Amino acid sequence: MTRLTDFTLAQARDALKARSISARELTQAYLDGIAALNPRINAYITVTPELALAQADASDAKLAAGQGGSLEGIPLGIKDLFCTEGVRTTAASRILGEFTPPYESTVSGNLKRDGGIFLGKLNLDEFAMGSSNATSAFGPVENPWSRANDPAKRLVPGGSSGGSAAAIAARLALGTTATDTGGSIRQPAAFCGVAGIKPTYGRCSRFGVVAFASSLDQAGPIARDVTDCALMLNSMAGFDPKDSTSVDIAVPDFAAAVARGVKGLRIGIPREFRMDGMPAEIEALWQQGIAWLKAEGASIVDISLPHTKYALPTYYIVAPAEASSNLARYDGVRFGAREKGADLVELYEKTRAAGFGAEVRRRIMIGTYVLSAGYYDAYYLKAQQVRALIKRDFDLAWEKCDAILTPATPSAAFGLDEKHDDPVAMYLNDVFTVTANLAGIPGMAVPAGLDANGLPLALQVLGKPFDEETVFAVSGAVERAAGFKATPQVMA
Amino acid sequence: MSYTLEGKTGPWEIVVGLEVHAQVISNSKLFSGAATAFGAEPNSQVSFIDAGFPGMLPTINEVCIAQAVRTGLGLKAEINLWSRFDRKNYFYADLPQGYQISQFAHPIVGKGEIEVSLADGSTKMIGITRLHLEQDAGKSIHDQHPSKSFIDLNRSGVALMEIVSEPDMRSPEEAGAYLTKLRQILRYLGTCDGNMDEGSMRADVNVSVRKAGEGFRTRCEVKNVNSIRFVMQAVEAEALRQIEVWEAGGTVDQETRLFDTNRGVTRSMRSKEDAHDYRYFPDPDLPPLVLEQSWVDALKASLPELPDERRARYLALGLTPYDVHVLTLEKETAVFFETVAKGRDAKLAANWVTGDFFAALNRLKRDISDPPVTAEHLGELLDLLSDNTISGKLAKDVFEIMIETGKSPLVLVEERGLKQVTDTGAIEKVIAEVMAANEGKVAEYRSGKDKLFGFFVGQTMKASGGKANPAMVNELLKKMLA
Numbered sequence: 001m002t003r004l005t006d007f008t009l010a011q012a013r014d015a016l017k018a019r020s021i022s023a024r025e026l027t028q029a030y031l032d033g034i035a036a037l038n039p040r041i042n043a044y045i046t047v048t049p050e051l052a053l054a055q056a057d058a059s060d061a062k063l064a065a066g067q068g069g070s071l072e073g074i075p076l077g078i079k080d081l082f083c084t085e086g087v088r089t090t091a092a093s094r095i096l097g098e099f100t101p102p103y104e105s106t107v108s109g110n111l112k113r114d115g116g117i118f119l120g121k122l123n124l125d126e127f128a129m130g131s132s133n134a135t136s137a138f139g140p141v142e143n144p145w146s147r148a149n150d151p152a153k154r155l156v157p158g159g160s161s162g163g164s165a166a167a168i169a170a171r172l173a174l175g176t177t178a179t180d181t182g183g184s185i186r187q188p189a190a191f192c193g194v195a196g197i198k199p200t201y202g203r204c205s206r207f208g209v210v211a212f213a214s215s216l217d218q219a220g221p222i223a224r225d226v227t228d229c230a231l232m233l234n235s236m237a238g239f240d241p242k243d244s245t246s247v248d249i250a251v252p253d254f255a256a257a258v259a260r261g262v263k264g265l266r267i268g269i270p271r272e273f274r275m276d277g278m279p280a281e282i283e284a285l286w287q288q289g290i291a292w293l294k295a296e297g298a299s300i301v302d303i304s305l306p307h308t309k310y311a312l313p314t315y316y317i318v319a320p321a322e323a324s325s326n327l328a329r330y331d332g333v334r335f336g337a338r339e340k341g342a343d344l345v346e347l348y349e350k351t352r353a354a355g356f357g358a359e360v361r362r363r364i365m366i367g368t369y370v371l372s373a374g375y376y377d378a379y380y381l382k383a384q385q386v387r388a389l390i391k392r393d394f395d396l397a398w399e400k401c402d403a404i405l406t407p408a409t410p411s412a413a414f415g416l417d418e419k420h421d422d423p424v425a426m427y428l429n430d431v432f433t434v435t436a437n438l439a440g441i442p443g444m445a446v447p448a449g450l451d452a453n454g455l456p457l458a459l460q461v462l463g464k465p466f467d468e469e470t471v472f473a474v475s476g477a478v479e480r481a482a483g484f485k486a487t488p489q490v491m492a
Numbered sequence: 493m494s495y496t497l498e499g500k501t502g503p504w505e506i507v508v509g510l511e512v513h514a515q516v517i518s519n520s521k522l523f524s525g526a527a528t529a530f531g532a533e534p535n536s537q538v539s540f541i542d543a544g545f546p547g548m549l550p551t552i553n554e555v556c557i558a559q560a561v562r563t564g565l566g567l568k569a570e571i572n573l574w575s576r577f578d579r580k581n582y583f584y585a586d587l588p589q590g591y592q593i594s595q596f597a598h599p600i601v602g603k604g605e606i607e608v609s610l611a612d613g614s615t616k617m618i619g620i621t622r623l624h625l626e627q628d629a630g631k632s633i634h635d636q637h638p639s640k641s642f643i644d645l646n647r648s649g650v651a652l653m654e655i656v657s658e659p660d661m662r663s664p665e666e667a668g669a670y671l672t673k674l675r676q677i678l679r680y681l682g683t684c685d686g687n688m689d690e691g692s693m694r695a696d697v698n699v700s701v702r703k704a705g706e707g708f709r710t711r712c713e714v715k716n717v718n719s720i721r722f723v724m725q726a727v728e729a730e731a732l733r734q735i736e737v738w739e740a741g742g743t744v745d746q747e748t749r750l751f752d753t754n755r756g757v758t759r760s761m762r763s764k765e766d767a768h769d770y771r772y773f774p775d776p777d778l779p780p781l782v783l784e785q786s787w788v789d790a791l792k793a794s795l796p797e798l799p800d801e802r803r804a805r806y807l808a809l810g811l812t813p814y815d816v817h818v819l820t821l822e823k824e825t826a827v828f829f830e831t832v833a834k835g836r837d838a839k840l841a842a843n844w845v846t847g848d849f850f851a852a853l854n855r856l857k858r859d860i861s862d863p864p865v866t867a868e869h870l871g872e873l874l875d876l877l878s879d880n881t882i883s884g885k886l887a888k889d890v891f892e893i894m895i896e897t898g899k900s901p902l903v904l905v906e907e908r909g910l911k912q913v914t915d916t917g918a919i920e921k922v923i924a925e926v927m928a929a930n931e932g933k934v935a936e937y938r939s940g941k942d943k944l945f946g947f948f949v950g951q952t953m954k955a956s957g958g959k960a961n962p963a964m965v966n967e968l969l970k971k972m973l974a
Contacts, residue, residue: 083547096546103540105547208547214776244551244778322776325581328590329544333643344585344641371581371771380773 004029005171005492009074009228010255012174016063016073023059023073026174027052027117030075033492034119034172041490043157043167045080045138046088047120055117062115071235072115077173079164080121081128082108082219083208087118091210092126092136095330095355097337105208106240107177107219114235119173123163126357127327128184128212131429133162134416135359143192143413144170144488148454151489155413155455158188158429164222165192171492175223175232179209181216182315183409183433186445186460189222190408193447193456193486195229195475196222200465201440202247204233205240211326213319214245216437226446226475230254233468249466257469258476263297265474268401272308273432275410282407282457285449289405289459292481293474301401305393308435310386315434316427317370317383323360324367330355362423391439394462403474404462406432408445412455432460442468446475447484456486495663497701497728499735504701506731507708508667509659510723512674513652514684515628515692516559522627522651523550523593530690534644542649544588549777556651557781558791559683560600560625563653565792566681567620569604573785577625577778581771586630586643594654596772599624600781606657606677607800608669609817618670619658628652653684659698659708664724671695671720676799680823688718695723697751699730701738709734710744714751714758726751730758802826809838815846824860831867836874844870848891856895864895873901881905882912883962914961916968919952922960923972926951937973948973 004026007015015021031049038044052075059073083089083101090096104112112118125135133141133156141162143155157166161178165188168176178185180198189196197220204219211217221232234255239248269290274283290300332338332351339354341347356364370379397404410431419425436443442465445458459478463471496503521528524541541548564571578596601623607615630648634641655674661667675686675693686693695718700711712734714726729751734744749758797805799820806816819829819842833841852864873890876882882890882905890901890910897904905911913919926948927934937944952965 089546091546099546101546103545206547207549210546211777242551243549245776321773325579325591325771325773328581328583329546329588331583331585331590333585334543334588335545345583348583368771371773373769373771376771376773 005033007174008224009174009231012074013071013231016059019063023056023063023117024053026073027056027075027119030119030171030173030492033170037170037172037490037492040142041144041166041170041172042139042141043123043163043170043172044077044120045090045092045123045136045163048087048118051087052117052119059115059117069114069235070231071111071175074116075119075174076111076116077119077122077164077167077176078108079124079161079177079179081124081179081210082177083210084108084118084121087121089121089210090138091128092124092138093330093355093357093360094137095337095352096335099336101208103208106205106242107209107236109208110235110238111177111232116175116235122161122167122173122176125160125162125184126360127210127323128160128179128181128217129323129359129363130159131183131187131426132156132414132416132419133159133188135159135357137357140416141166142416144490145193145413145455146489150453154416156191156416158191158409158413160184161188161196161222165189165194165196168192168194168222168224169488170490175221175228177219177236178222179212179217179219180433180437181212181218181319182437183430185220185222186408186433186443186458187429189445190447190456190458191413193458193484193488194222194224195226195444195446195479196220197229197233197444197468197471197475198436198442199233199237199468200247200442201437202245203237203442203466203468205238205243205246207240207242213322214326215322216315216319218437226444226472226479227255227258229444230258230472247466252469254468254472257472260469260473260476261296262293262474262477265298265403265470266301266401267293267298267474268301268303268397268404270303270305270308270397270404270406272305273406275431278407279411281451282410285457285459286405286407289448289478293405293477296477296481298474298477303397303400303404305390305397305435307386307389307393311390311435311438312427312431314383314386314390314438315430316366317379318387318438320363320367321370321380322367324364324371327356327360327364359423387438390435394435394439394441398464402464403470405474406460406462408432408458408460412451412453412457436462441465442471444471444475446478446482448478448482449484450486454486456484495665497731497735500739503704504731504735505704506662506664506727507659507700507702507711508661508727509698509711510657510661510667510670511696511698512655512671513694513696514563514655514678514686516556516625516651516653517683517685518553518555518559518651520553520555521649522553522556522625524649526649528650530692532646534642534646536646538645538648542588542645544590550593550775552778552781553651556625557600557783559651560623560653561783561788561791562681562795563655563678563683564601564604564623565788565795566677566683566798567601567604567606567623567655569620569623570602571783571788572598572600572602573783573788574598574780575600576780577775578772579775582768584629584632585641586632586645586648588630588645588648592627592629593775593778594626595624598780606670606673608666608673610665610669616666618660618666621656621658623653623655626652626654659700659711664727667697667727668720668724671723673799676821680796680798682796688720691718694718697723697726697730699727699734700744701731701734709738710746712744712747712749712758714749715761717751722751722753725753725756726758729756733758811838811842815842818846818850822860828860828863828867832871832874834871836871837878840874840878841871844874848888852891852895865891869894869900876901876905880912880914880961882910883958885962886910886912886958889958910959912961913956913959914964916964919956919960919964919968920972922955923948923952923965923968926955927972934973945969945973
């Protein structure tokens with residue numbers, strides 16, 4: 001017998017429409033899973049069962065009347081970086097204290113509009129700064145997967161959207177929102193064996209999303225599979241006059257593109273992504289992906305993205321610079337936590353020292369430094385120039401190919417106790433993903449295989465600006481060819 | 493003769509440049525929909541954007557952009573079709589975002605100029621370096637509680653134009669004339685109300701001194717001076733201070749100073765050493781601002797007449813330079829005058845507006861926006877004068893009654909039977925009566941005492957109740973006394 005949590009989002013939607021299941025029983029099944037597993041996985045910072053069940057009843061009423069939106073009755077988790085009206089929003093930081101926004105982010109509002117049910121707020125790295133979800137002030141998230149040869153070792157879910165990816169993998173939500181500034185959707189999706197897409201910069205509104213690095217941040221979904229991601233993105237995306245960087249362009253039917261196939265498409269393989277010391281199984285997976293797409297009728301093109309090696313250092317100048325300014329508003333004056341001080345400066349110093357964790361403080365200091373008089377030209381300005389070159393690399397590549405295939409991460413999930421002493425080693429997790437943020441292009445992680453220890457590995461599909469449809473088409477082809485059916489050891 | 497200050501070592505020249513912050517007239521703020529009205533309850537006009545709440549984003553208010561472009565056009569300045577907003581980062585309790593959004597590297601308006609008039613009748617061109625848009629901060633109030641400061645964010649996010657001049661001014665008078673003219677242009681354009689006492693226009697005054705023929709010496713910036721008179725005083729006070737420093741063998745340090753209006757001196761606020769590092773960088777929340785030339789052209793085509801053009805037009809009407817000056821100083825005065833003068837003798841209209849009307853304004857302590865007599869009624873009064881319905885003397889009386897009653901002169905003349913008598917027979921009859929009652933004086937006149945003519949005019953006017961046409965009285969008296 002099929003359990004309620006076995007349904008994918010698309011299947012659940014159909015079952016709800018057909019009234020073979022109710023939104024209330026589906027929601028209750030997810031709440032039960034959360035009650036059972038969240039104490040261990042820690043995917044949720046805040047769970048809102050009463051609100052969720054009330055929403056579910058409202059959805060059932062609409063569905064019974066033959067009404068309801070595209071996601072009517074679907075239980076979702078919201079990354080705790082999205083402001084949610086009346087529900088505490090923390091950004092996984094102490095500095096926001098008990099901040100409860102009196103407003104809703106545009107993206108979560110869109111999901112609500114379409115009938116989505118909110119189970120609660122998902123854990124993340126503090127202010128989305130991290131690749132392990134270990135920097136959260138609310139404790140780390142545990143990856144529901146474990147190594148076959150060391151099942152007791154607790155692994156990271158990746159980050160910063162670690163709560164979103166772990167919740168999908170452990171079946172604690174049917175769809176989740178996430179954000180991606182340097183890989184924060186794709187890397188955790190890869191580590192947890194689920195699908196996630198960072199759409200084109202400007203596709204989803206940033207209004208109401210706690211800002212990390214404004215020119216890089218982009219919201220997107222993490223879900224069970226490529227189709228579920230497409231259904232989520234169809235609801236999340238769209239022009240928003242409240243975000244000046246949101247782009248007024250039509251939102252196509254992404255779900256329809258998933259089955260489109262890759263026949264006749266040119267798939268670029270960037271030679272610069274073949275890095276020294278890359279594990280053999282990552283290389284093997286990549287070759288496997290190339291073979292699958294070739295077999296489906298795509299042509300494979302060797303391309304060059306010559307400035308790839310500068311992407312990580314560029315990212316770690318631009319992102320902290322913007323963050324250092326974006327996080328200035330957390331000063332203890334108007335909202336959030338406040339420490340007492342003898343004067344204004346001491347109030348600032350104590351509040352921010354107590355409120356921000358070590359990684360956030362590190363990035364604020366890096367960002368402040370690279371924007372300082374005398375260093376601006378050498379760091380920030382230079383980084384922006386390199387960023388323009390990275391973007392141009394892609395512009396030139398699109399003359400030769402329609403989409404690009406790369407590995408999503410340089411390794412499978414690592415241990416909760418690994419890499420934390422060395423921030424640079426941690427930053428290297430983003431090596432395959434950051435270029436898409438710097439260039440503003442869409443990128444998707446698709447689970448494609450398991451490593452020798454039985455941990456999921458993913459491929460990444462990159463596309464042209466606002467051509468998510470091709471990204472979904474290629475990702476769909478990879479997904480069908482891979483036939484990834486493995487499930488984690490911990491699952492509701 | 494150029495202006496100098498006398499020191500122990502001889503004359504010193506003053507160099508002045510002004511940075512004027514002018515609050516844009518708009519219903520809502522630069523990047524949010526919150527209202528901008530002056531004098532509202534504290535923190536009653538604040539959106540989550542203005543308060544720097546998490547996830548809030550700025551969106552540009554097109555009205556504010558149009559106002560900045562119109563101002564640029566009014567200053568005969570280059571309009572930059574590509575401009576950009578930067579963040580100026582610093583911490584303060586009334587700066588909710590922790591940064592001010594401003595245009596540091598790429599302002600919306602470039603070089604322009606203003607012609608100012610000086611007391612000796614000469615004019616001088618003062619260069620405009622740039623005009624950029626920025627958000628205002630909130631207000632910190634420190635005197636309401638012994639240990640707490642209060643913050644009012646009503647002003648937070650209000651659009652300001654920072655208008656930077658070249659260091660072209662050489663005297664307090666020129667600084668005052670520049671500010672006066674700038675304010676006049678802004679008011680004509682309707683882009684800033686120029687009310688310095690409400691803080692909607694404030695000036696930062698850059699002052700240095702030098703010996704004739706020298707390059708620029710170190711300047712100091714006197715912040716936030718809030719009246720034209722204080723600007724002129726601050727220029728002189730700061731220049732005198734610097735002269736004293738130089739002449740004592742010291743050096744002037746570049747620093748920010750405040751003008752103490754009670755003592756008439758400037759004092760140090762912060763020195764260059766503890767100056768902020770503002771860490772300017774392009775605001776990633778706002779794409780560059782790109783304007784269409786056609787949009788700018790349309791704004792240009794719809795600009796109102798500016799003070800210089802209006803002055804030229806009035807001079808061409810034959811008005812005196814003094815009348816032109818006082819009539820064009822405020823746009824409202826010019827509009828009032830033009831309503832009075834419409835279809836009438838411009839010089840007569842100017843005489844009445846600058847004469848009896850201004851006197852009434854002063855006497856009644858009224859403002860041109862709340863005139864004791866409407867421009868339409870004053871115009872009607874001029875018509876009654878021109879067609880000899882009433883005499884000039886009677887007109888002054890009618891004007892006073894108009895102030896008292898608010899009634900049209902047409903109605904008053906009718907109601908009170910004040911119509912001038914131009915009927916020859918009626919006037920002759922009055923003259924005959926006057927002559928009959930003063931036979932002795934008639935005899936004296938006829939025997940050569942010409943001076944008595946005035947007596948007969950007065951008596952005749954009095955007997956007619958002031959209504960007899962004075963010119964006709966003169967004419968008929970001469971005939972009948974002959």
